[in-house]
Amino acid sequence: MQVVVVLLIASVVVAAGFLVAFLWSARRGQYDDLDTPPVRMLYDDIKAGEKPVTPAPSPKSE
């Protein structure tokens, strides 16, 4: 069953990596704004050469 050690280590390494990523992202302000990113992704990019008409966003209820 020694392979459990290998799997544990591999899993812990990845989990630690994710933890670092989480801490890093949280500190870098990735989660400071939880309101605009879900809305911003709805906008399509402005096609080159077209007039930048802002499409009306569907209002977020509540």
Next chain:
Amino acid sequence: MAIETIAYDNKTVRDFGLATMVWGAVGMLVGLIAAIQMYFPALNLNILYLTFSHIRPVHTNAVIFAFVGNAIFMSVYYSLPRLCKAPMYSDLLSRLHFWGWQLIIVCAAISLPMGFTTSKEYAELEWPIDILIAVVWVIFGINMFGTIFKRREKHMYVAIWFYIATWVTVTMLHVVNSLEIPVTFMKSYPVYAGVQDALVQWWYGHNAVAFFLTTPYLGMMYYFLPKAADRPIFSYRLSIIHFWALIFIYIWAGPHHLLYSALPDWAQSLGTVFSIMLIAPSWGGMLNGLLTLRGAWDKVRESVVLKFMVVAVTAYGMATFEGPLLSVKSVNALSHFTDWTIAHVHVGALGWNGFLTFGILYWLIPRLYRTKLYSDKLANLHFWIGFLGIVIYVLPLYFAGITQGLMWKEFTPDGILRYPNFLETVLQVIPMYVIRSIGGSLFLLGAVLMIYNLARTMKAGSLLASEQVEVPAREPAPSAPFRFSHRWLEGKPLPFLILAFVAVVIGGVIELVPTFMIKSNIPTIAAVHPYTPLELQGRDIYIREGCNVCHSQMVRPFRSETERYGEYSKAGEYVYDHPFLWGSKRTGPDLMRVGQKYPNAWHYRHMEDPRSMSPGSIMPSYPWLLTNQLDTTTTAAKIRAMQALGVPYPLPYSAMANFDLAKQAQVISDDLKQGSIDCPPDREIVALIAYLQRMGTDIKGASGGTAAGGP
């Protein structure tokens, strides 16, 4: 604000989309052929390459890595640049990625039917292809991370987090599970043996489901569902919480595939506990998807894209509720090795992966081709046919699984098995197999309708290969994408500690793994000996022919199983098994204790035509084993590889192994002659018989004859 013009590469997206459609249809068709063989084995036309045990891995690999894989890449190559407001990092890498992945698929489609398989589920591909997969995966990684680093959006939308987790974890899984010693070109042995190999395999297998079929698809859901509904996701906060929870918990759930096996009990319990915990983050994702549509359900009525997506998310919720349920030991005791598992995975595969892919394709292809979908009516028809197909597919299999599970366990009042003949329990569920294949046909028919519909759409429009868009210019930002300087680390003791730990661990693993593996090969049961050269060759034929696809080698410690098969399996019996062959499905009976149960001649005739020995059997015939000559040129290399893995053959043995092999083969050939079968000793069937007669016999003498099985 300065404006920059950038170009999104839609051609790669389209190419991955085409590949998704083509390989999807192929994979489903192969699945249908396999499903029909379950009640009509003659459909293989006695051709090796069409036989169930050879094409089942083709089906699973095609739908997972070809259909779902290409759909993932299609979605990433579309959504990632748009979320990052940056074109993909390198067009050259995009091309290499696309063609490399198709090359892998072609290699798989050729090598698997030929019998080049490691036997490990969803990791069947042999070592040269494993290396190719690693290379292409790294190309994908560079392209993805390069794009992320060059992004113009500070915030990484939640979909990107799912893509990142997918890449990182799949990388680790693939590397750890593919550690193998090449023996010849296209043949290898895993470094792990027996219980250890089983644990690694299902740690991989479960996480392949988690990080190939689930996390990327959640990312896709988070991008395409809001886009299609034109509404923001219900709760961005929930999406972030459930993402981190999901990836931290998922990785520990693998042992639930090995409940009641020879795996230590604590590891089994660990798997169960984490599996049950998984309900929370999984349902977090499902609810987040469904609630996005709150107040907009009228859109679902009109949009076929949303219809597909709603069913997909619902199927995800069902599958992720059922999964933890099946991880509870008392449920698993009934469900394991039956068709219940097959039904469970198809709720996920057909519903979640299939329908989400269809929804995305219907949304994406008209956009790429700047036109409208050719026929909404046809798409709606696809939706209903596909939906009906899923229902008609899974319901009979639930019924079959539970029926068969109960029949295996049923005793008469006198305390003997009510259905001692395994075949009875198979014949009972054959009508269910017939209905299942009808469901599968409907699902495939729906997919074909979609391909036609989208082909007409493509013809009507024209591909916008390079989409020029205007985005705000990148500021010479103080927030450079990645400032992971040592200075920064020094100021942060905790991350520094973790990174140092990681570095140490990697070194430790490299140093320790071989030691662990070889030490663990010391048998704990003195009566267990390495396979003879002939048995070893026979075992490799067993693997090549995919016997493990339908036959388990794991007698669980239930009275119903020890009565039927014999003494339950002990971990110490598998120490020389590179790879383990426990199997996951009993379409036929368990073979752990088949050794010495039947005469050699029985096996010979059974391989020639199973129905001559057990009328009504649905096992395919393997007549080529009777005529193929055994390749003994590999024996020495195989023995040497086993020695390198710590199997205690005497040291100079590899040179004389073939001498022993010939001797043992002669004995079997002579014995067959007694049964008036004229079989030269150099045929493959002889090696296979030698292996079958050896199976599970090592401890027979030691355990005082309790191993005498049922009929």
